[in-house]
Amino acid sequence: MNQCTDEVTMRRSPERATSIPSEPWEDISLAKYFVVVILLLLGSMAWALYNEVYTRRPWKSFQREFFALAQRKYEKDLAEAKKALASDEYKQLRQAFNDAVSRYEKNPEVIAARKEIERIDKQLTEVRKAFQLARGDYQATIYVMERTADPGAKRRLQQEVDRMEPEVMKLLGEMESLQQKKKEQQDKLTALAQEKMDAEKKMSAFETRLRDAELGLEALKKERVKIRQVFNDDLKIVDRCQSCHVAVDRKGFDKFKQPFRSHPDVFFLPVEEEKSNGEATKVATPNGETPEPPRLKNLLAMHETEKFGCSLCHGGQGFAASSGKDAHGEVEFVLTPLRRGALVQSSCVKCHKQETELLGAPILNEGRRLVVEYGCIGCHTFAQLTPEEANRQVAPDLKEIRKKLISPQWLVNWIEQPKKFRPTTKMPHFGLTREQAVQIASYLWQNAEKPSQHAPPAATFPATQIRAGEVLVENVGCFACHAMYDKKGESNFAPHLGRIGEKLRYDYLVSWLMDPKQHQPQGRMPRLRLTRQEASNIAAYLTTKRMNRTNRTDRTNRTNNLDDPKAAAEGKLLIEHYGCSGCHPIKGMETRGKIGAELSQFGSKPVEQLDYGLLEKEVLHRVHLHHVRDNVLQARVAWAQQKLRDPRSYDRGRYRKFKDKLRMPNFGFNEKQIEAIVTFLMGLTDEKIPAEWQSRLDERQEAVAKGLRIIRRQNCIGCHQLKLETLTFARDNGKTYHLEGATKIEEQGTIFFQLWKDLPALGRKANEMQPVPDPEHPTDKILSRTPGWGGDIVPLLIDQWVKKARLAPEEARTYAPPMLIGEGRKVQPPWLFDFLKEPVILRPWLQVRMPTFDLSDEDAAAVVRYFAAVDGGTFPYRRVLEREPAYIAAKRQADPTYYARALRMMTSEDIKCFSCHVRGSQKPEGNPSDWAPDLSLAQRRLQPEWIVAWLKNPSGLYPGTKMPQFPFGEFQHLFPGSAEQQMTAIKDLIMSGQLSAPMVASAKR
């Protein structure tokens, strides 16, 4: 075929070569088309390049904008700082500092103290040498003695040891006293240097401002426009967020618009403040080769952005840098959209599983607490909760309802509509019909223990008994947990008692009050060690707590009969259906599992699995979404909110068989509670965070976390304040001050804040009052304020005592339960353990009672450990040298009258400890309400160091205490020596356990 064609062509071509006209397309110039196409191509390439370099890299222009902004800011700062340095104020401060330095150097006291230290050092070297030699001999002799088999030689050596011991102890004592003296001199020097340091501090505030601005400008010069990326292979993080959010970890950009704002101070840590001061001086000394811009010291200091990135907490598509919307992940099909607002707190739970009181995440903490307290755990499983929380029995065992309730009718009403009787109850509304309520009540009634006697006819009690009960209820501390309509106090920790008289039988109440654990071993109500008489009085008072005065008992038999076995059988099915036994232990239902869905991964549950029923449009509309896929996080949040608001609304308008119907009851949560619970739920994701990146609590933190869970469970904070109020304010010298203590009064915009911790930065000591703003610095600006934690009942008791005894409010404060600030350094752990197990009366003036909680050994130890951990105390054991015979003997050896003189000081007319303090069986004069704690208990109770610190300045340790400060250092006729020696002697005497009656008697003689 091919050949053939070739032949034809060859034959034709010679004659055609000249005659055939050229084809038209060979003549037409295509140049212009090519040009157009080339231009188009070039254009599109230019566009592609532009798009690639600019449009798809918006962070470039953001960074340029930021650098310009920052340049302006630092220049302004610099100008201001220079102006301030040129001001007379600074010159004066500088002069004042120089003066202070020269005064300090010339101060004869300083010179004397330095000489004294030198002298003590010399002595100390000698004594130490002697002590080491003596101890060496002593220990060698003991060693030989222990190795000797010959009893005679052993005895001889024993005598030798006994002979040597006092010498060793004497030297030890000398050494200690020399060290003590040295410390006194050093303290004196520090005190004398105070003026110098204060002046320096004031002066350096000016210089710091200049340095900050200079460093900022310097650092800015080195800045280039670049992608700023955090990469963490372990966490699977590629975050480029800081390419736009350039100022996240830079200080001073709080007021700038996004994306140029500093990461907010989520919370303020005083420790961080110290650190930042330390680092600031470090940066100042070397002539900074790579100056760092000033950085924030707060949440980010613990979660460094260069390691953790942003998206781990905030969500979003960290790697996307093409647009804000993409980066925030607020586009279709992205599984992790940005967690805006409070939702960011939900991320904490991903790594912090044990901590229930996370700093800076109050909404999350609240959500977690609600999930446990309201019994969500009864139906749903949450793998993130600690066993402590997950296994909590949140509702009472129902075996005793026949013994406890006045009428079965109450039970039916309650099951039908619990919140009708008690609006604050945690028991949810199940939406039952009357008939269903009767059926459930029948099962419960028939499966409860029968009372030994019939309900006694409603007794009336004498008014005196009722009044006595009322006084007890007000005084022993019931309102730390309970509330009543006609009394102050709003605690919702335990059931509201406003209508308790309509519910409970008198005989049950008496028995319950005397020993609640006997009735509800898993319940939280503690024993207040009431006598039968006291319990009867309280019970009589409680029976009067009714809404309507008519007695309903007589109507009981007319209404519902709960003895029908058929109804009970129906009831059983209903109880199983609604999962009542998830919260209440019910006879015959002990092995039932949880009826609800597991929620351990609810935060990443695929949205298509969420059933919105007929409400999809309505629910999504609330979060401005058209479709669930537009923002899966918001869709999930909206679904959960609706579910919590109206649990069965997703069934609305649909036909369902009874067993398929939604069963979740309505808890009547308010919007705040819903936000908190949803925040917690959204943190329950399936993300796998490697163990080494999860929060690993050290021993101390674990002790705190565990202690806090028990403290919350037992509501210790109903009575005791455990954390101080804090207030942080900024002064125009650029410094921030962090105060810990309590607001005493707020008047005309000024807060009068009593310090509980020394504040050297302001030259203030604990117990002093700091007005904020200070009248001398009217521009002081409050940055943050956190309320104290605990002591809910205190204002009620103060109010009561102000009225009852006409006291000043500050005076009445002593009648409230003590604040437990620094408890871990105050008391000995074994004592606290025993006290928690079986409290003794310590403060005779208190009417409010420390209850017996019947804590398990483990829980009691955990609480003791909590205090030790919080305050940096020891746990569980410590050596108390002052109690040991050898110590006592050495003291006696050195001075046979040591203890006697210490006692003379205590009993003298000048100090008169036992004018107020109880000492075993010996009681002070006057009313018990004016007495002070028993000092014979102190040997086992108090830490020796605390006693000295307390004697030195009681109000500094516990502002407002009744214990006065004494002028130690005087009393030379009683106990010659320094103030320190006098206080040490009293401590030694107390700790030696010699405060026994005979000795006191002999001293008096």
Place this chain on the structure above:
Amino acid sequence: MRRLVMPFVGCVLVVAWCGVAFAGDITGTVKYKGTPPAPKKLKPNKDTHVCGTAERPSEELIVGPGGAIKNAVLYIEKAPGTVTPKKAELDQKKCVFLPHVQVVPAGSTLTLKNGDPVLHNIHFYCLKNTPINQGIPKGGKPINVPLQRAEEIKIGCDAHKWMSAYVIVRDNPYYAVTGADGKFTIKGVPAGKYKLTIWHETLGKKSVDVTVPASGAVTQDFELSK
């Protein structure tokens, strides 16, 4: 030189006249409305060798003949002028604070003394000033306490609960304490409208508006009851 003396004296006189002439006094009487309750009795139950055993009338409400109330404090809430700090004293004799009620200008120093041969402890219940709680042994050194901010401070002794005293700190110089006759005079108040406050330890606190004339006195009487 001599030519300058006369105008100078003249100026001084004019200034002095201005100062004196545009100021008036506030006077009045404080009385109990109705029948006063029988005075409470305090009985020492401790350290009776010093404090004595005899019952003593409580000083919390002293009503004299005609219902005159002693120890009511009157002061002007806000007024121009600065206070001159002074030295004030609080002594203790036979387990009684002396004086029971006193007013001191802000910035003053209060010297605490113990005139009894027994330990006392002086406990300030303040909300604005730094609270002091100091034991003073018999013959102990007096203690100086600075009082910086205006407030009414109750003072007690934790060793002897029946003892009490009040120190009222004021930040302007216009105040007075009623004597046994219930009378008071606040002198030299610059003319103008003010809020006059009366404070009594058991009868509480209340305020009225007063207008002080350019010269002479304005009378403002009070009737208090529980």
